[in-house]
Amino acid sequence: MTALLSQEKTRQQEWLAPAVCVLAAAVWALAVRPVDPGTLGSLGLAASISPAVLIGVAMLSVGFVLELRSASPRTWVLAGACMLAVICAYGLQPLVEPSARLPVAWLHAGWSGYIAQHGQILHNFDARFSWPAFFAFVAWLTKASGAPDATVFLAWAPPVFTGLAAIGVHTLASTVLGRGRGAWLAVWLFLIVNWVEQDYFSPQGLAYLMYLAALTIVLRWLCREGLTAASVLGSNRTRLAAAAFIVLLCAMAPEHQVTPFALAGLMVVLAVTRMLRTPWLAVVAVLIPLAWLALGAKEYWIGHLDDLFGGVGDLSGSVQQNVGQRFSGDLGRIAVLTVRCGLSIALLVLAAAGWWRLRKDRPIVLAVLALLPFGLVGLQSYGGEMLLRSYLYALPLLCTLGGAALVTMLDRLPTALLTAAGLGLAAIGLVTARGGNDAYVAFRSDDVKVVQEAYREALPGQHITALAGYLPMQWARVGEVRQLSLELKCPPGPDEAPCVRHLGPEFVIVNPAQDAYGHMLLGLPPGWSRAAVAGLESHGYREKLRIGDTVLLELGGTR
Numbered sequence: 001m002t003a004l005l006s007q008e009k010t011r012q013q014e015w016l017a018p019a020v021c022v023l024a025a026a027v028w029a030l031a032v033r034p035v036d037p038g039t040l041g042s043l044g045l046a047a048s049i050s051p052a053v054l055i056g057v058a059m060l061s062v063g064f065v066l067e068l069r070s071a072s073p074r075t076w077v078l079a080g081a082c083m084l085a086v087i088c089a090y091g092l093q094p095l096v097e098p099s100a101r102l103p104v105a106w107l108h109a110g111w112s113g114y115i116a117q118h119g120q121i122l123h124n125f126d127a128r129f130s131w132p133a134f135f136a137f138v139a140w141l142t143k144a145s146g147a148p149d150a151t152v153f154l155a156w157a158p159p160v161f162t163g164l165a166a167i168g169v170h171t172l173a174s175t176v177l178g179r180g181r182g183a184w185l186a187v188w189l190f191l192i193v194n195w196v197e198q199d200y201f202s203p204q205g206l207a208y209l210m211y212l213a214a215l216t217i218v219l220r221w222l223c224r225e226g227l228t229a230a231s232v233l234g235s236n237r238t239r240l241a242a243a244a245f246i247v248l249l250c251a252m253a254p255e256h257q258v259t260p261f262a263l264a265g266l267m268v269v270l271a272v273t274r275m276l277r278t279p280w281l282a283v284v285a286v287l288i289p290l291a292w293l294a295l296g297a298k299e300y301w302i303g304h305l306d307d308l309f310g311g312v313g314d315l316s317g318s319v320q321q322n323v324g325q326r327f328s329g330d331l332g333r334i335a336v337l338t339v340r341c342g343l344s345i346a347l348l349v350l351a352a353a354g355w356w357r358l359r360k361d362r363p364i365v366l367a368v369l370a371l372l373p374f375g376l377v378g379l380q381s382y383g384g385e386m387l388l389r390s391y392l393y394a395l396p397l398l399c400t401l402g403g404a405a406l407v408t409m410l411d412r413l414p415t416a417l418l419t420a421a422g423l424g425l426a427a428i429g430l431v432t433a434r435g436g437n438d439a440y441v442a443f444r445s446d447d448v449k450v451v452q453e454a455y456r457e458a459l460p461g462q463h464i465t466a467l468a469g470y471l472p473m474q475w476a477r478v479g480e481v482r483q484l485s486l487e488l489k490c491p492p493g494p495d496e497a498p499c500v501r502h503l504g505p506e507f508v509i510v511n512p513a514q515d516a517y518g519h520m521l522l523g524l525p526p527g528w529s530r531a532a533v534a535g536l537e538s539h540g541y542r543e544k545l546r547i548g549d550t551v552l553l554e555l556g557g558t559r
Contacts, residue, residue, distance in 0.1 A: 017070065020063035021081050028056025028088050035096045037442035038512040038549060042332025042520045045093065045435025045442075046428075057088050057431055058424030064188055065420040068181050069410050078184050082166055085191045089430055090159040090199070093438070100154030101442040103469055105201040109150035110475040112138035116150075122479045123299060130297035133254040134203035150201075151475055157201035161209070165199070166191060168212030173400040175220040176366070178229035181410060186403030189350070190395060192426045193343045195433035196388045204389070207256035211263055212396060214248040217241050218267070223275050227363060242278055249285060253292040258386075260289035262373050262393040269372060273365045329521045336436030339429045344391060346426065347398055354401035357408065370397035440470045440517035446547040447511045448472050453545050454507045454552055455481070463505035467532060468492050470513040492518045494528045497535030504555065508536060511550040 031052030040048050064081045067073050093101060100106065111129065114122055116139035121129045129135075142150050166187050173186035199205050219228050221241035252260045264285040271282035329337075355367045373393035377386050409415040451473055454464045458481045466473065469485035477483075490499035492514070500508065510529050518524035533551055537543065541553040 014070070017063045017067035018077050018080070020066060021060060021077070021084060024056045024059030024063060025084050025088065026056075027052050027059065031056065032092070032095055034098065037097055037101075037438060037444055040439035040442065040516070042330050042336075042439060043436070044332075044336060044432070045096075045438045046432040047332075049092075049096065053088075053092070054428045054431060057085075057427045060085050060088065061188070061192075061423035061427055062420045064184075065410070065416055065423065068184060069416055073181065073184070082184075082187055082191065083163070085188070085427070086159050086163045086166065089191065089427065089434070090162045091156070092431065093435065093442070094155035094159070097438070097442045098445045099443045099448055099472065100151065100201075101438065102197075102200050103441070103471060103473065105154045105157070106151065106472040107474040108135065108138075108201050108203075109154060110478045111135045112142065112150040113476065114478040115139040116142050125479060127297075127300040128203070128257075130300040131203060131254055131257055131292075133251065134206050134256070137206070149475070154201045157205060158197070158199045161199040161205040162191070162194065164209050165194075165212060168209060168216065169396050169399060172212060172216045172219065172396050173403055174229075175216055176228045176362075176397075176400050177404055180407070182403040182407040183400075184403070185406045186396075186399040188423060189347065189399040189402045189406070192423060192430045193347045193399070194392075194395060195340050195343055195430055196392050197434060198388065198392050203256045204259060204392075207252050207259040208392065210248045210252045210255070211259050211393065214245055214252070214263055215266065215396065217245050217248070218270070218276070218281075222277055222281065223270060224277055227275050227366060238277065242281060245281060246284060246288075249288050253289045254296055257297075258376070258389055259393070260285075260292075262376060262389075264289060265372055265375065266369055269365065269368055273363070273368075275363070275365055330519075330523070333436065333520050336433060339436070340433045343426060343429050343433060347395075347402055350402035350405045351398040352401075354404035354406075356405075358401070358404055366397070367401070370394060370401060439520060440513045443472050443511070443513060444548065444550065446550045447509075447513070449547055450509055450511070450545055450550045450552045451475075454509060457544065457554070458507060462507065464507045464509065465500075465505040466509050466511075466514060467496065467500075467529060468514040468517050470517050471509055471511055473509070492522060492528070492532075493524055494531030495535065496532055497539045500536060501539040501541075506555050507544070508541060508553040509550070510553070 031050040033050065035045065035048050046054065060081055064078065064085075067077045067081065111122075111126075112135045115132065115135050121132045121135070123129070138150050138153070141147075141153075147153070169190045170183055170187045173183035177183050177186070198208065218241075221237055222245065249260060249263070252263070264282075267276065267282040267285040270276040271279040276282060351370060355362075355370075358366070371394065373390045374387075376390045376393075379386075406419055409419040451464075451471065455476050458464055458477070460480050461482070463482045463484070464473065465484055465486050467485075467490075468487045471485075474483045486496075486500055486503065486505070486508075489503060490496045510533050512529075515527065515529035518528050519526050533553065536553055541555055543551055544554040545552040
């Protein structure tokens with residue numbers, strides 16, 4: 001009788017973790033509602049969704065930890081929980097917001113469309129066209145899928161890229177830690193601290209997947225024993241791994257400006273420390289991206305050498321651009337930035353604890369590899385984004401080390417509960433951090449319709465502009481009409497009409513996202529854009545179209 005009761009209790013416990021995950025998904029799904037981006041404040045998306053959505057996201061961590069504590073964690077439950085986390089955290093914005101967010105994602109769709117239409121890049125147009133592989137791939141994908149244009153891929157790119165990256169992180173963590181609880185915890189950490197939003201429709205989103213694959217190949221098959229838990233295979237497998245690595249590197253070189261060099265830095269360290277079984281691969285890792293930069297991207301570096309090398313060694317200037325200039329705005333934005341810093345610091349602390357736990361079994365070079373990407377900040381500010389990219393490149397190994405630290409917390413129930421609570425809180429922080437900019441990077445469908453009207457009206461060579469760069473623009477008629485933000489030449493504000501009129505763009509589009517940007521980041525009064533529109537109308541512009549709060553102004557008389 002006791003044995004039967006014990007078996008029944010075991011069966012009930014087996015279904016507890018899946019039940020918690022399903023309940024979490026149900027709570028989340030029932031609470032999800034559409035959000036009007038125009039109503040978002042400086043706290044972003046988290047303040048405008050139901051608290052039940054955040055509770056559902058947090059509950060997933062509880063189910064995940066419960067499954068990990070079982071005697072034999074089931075892969076299908078852990079993988080299912082990770083998939084739900086991707087949907088609930090990274091798929092939240094495409095589900096609740098009416099249009100794809102982030103202006104640069106729309107721009108990338110336009111560049112891909114240009115290649116699809118003309119079969120070549122637009123020369124001497126933008127430096128990023130010197131790394132055209134992503135745009136060419138999307139142009140092919142658009143034609144192959146029969147999609148009308150690349151904008152159909154924008155909204156769901158983040159959950160797709162992140163889901164694929166999570167698979168890569170698990171493979172990498174399994175290489176370092178072995179197939180067990182630590183590797184799964186590394187994946188969960190990756191999913192709840194990856195707030196940098198470099199997984200949007202972009203070259204770096206695809207290049208990051210190649211980066212993960214290449215790094216895993218190196219650690220699993222091309223390094224000496226002792227660095228990882230994976231066994232070193234025979235020479236044939238080593239040659240195949242080296243060939244696969246070179247293929248990935250050749251694919252990355254024309255894909256993105258920074259990612260191949262981040263990987264090259266890791267390879268150099270492995271070669272110098274004699275952990276790399278094939279040291280010549282470090283030379284190849286440096287030469288291939290340099291060769292593309294010298295030959296394939298010559299339109300960029302000719303006349304721009306100062307942009308490339310002017311910031312080398314200027315650590316204080318780079319830190320100022322990457323940290324000082326970004327840590328600004330109203331109280332809500334400062335709160336969001338604080339959450340982002342908190343997630344990053346917590347991961348670094350966990351990684352340090354994980355390294356301390358592994359210090360007897362793994363050489364110190366593993367910790368060096370985890371932190372090395374941050375050295376990129378001293379080489380280039382990258383327009384104030386290099387620290388974000390460095391954090392992204394460091395995430396896989398930092399999360400792996402963090403997973404090694406957390407796995408020791410699962411043995412005892414009190415520490416396991418503390419772990420579940422901490423991971424759940426971090427998941428809420430992730431939603432807050434990722435949606436913190438949505439007041440000015442998320443768009444209404446009205447914005448897209450007004451831009452479409454501008455495309456219909458503009459003649460070749462004319463200008464379609466915005467007071468600030470937060471508008472879904474440049475996704476069509478690339479190279480045919482000029483599409484730009486006036487922000488650099490005319491500082492946003494209620495009195496910028498004379499400056500705009502002096503430049504004389506034929507079309508100006510003003511939307512709520514631009515107003516939110518000016519208010520939250522620049523300290524302008526709420527509604528400043530309405531005053532700017534009134535000023536433009538008194539300086540020769542007339543209202544061509546208004547849909548909701550989004551207005552298209554055309555140069556040519558008064559209303």
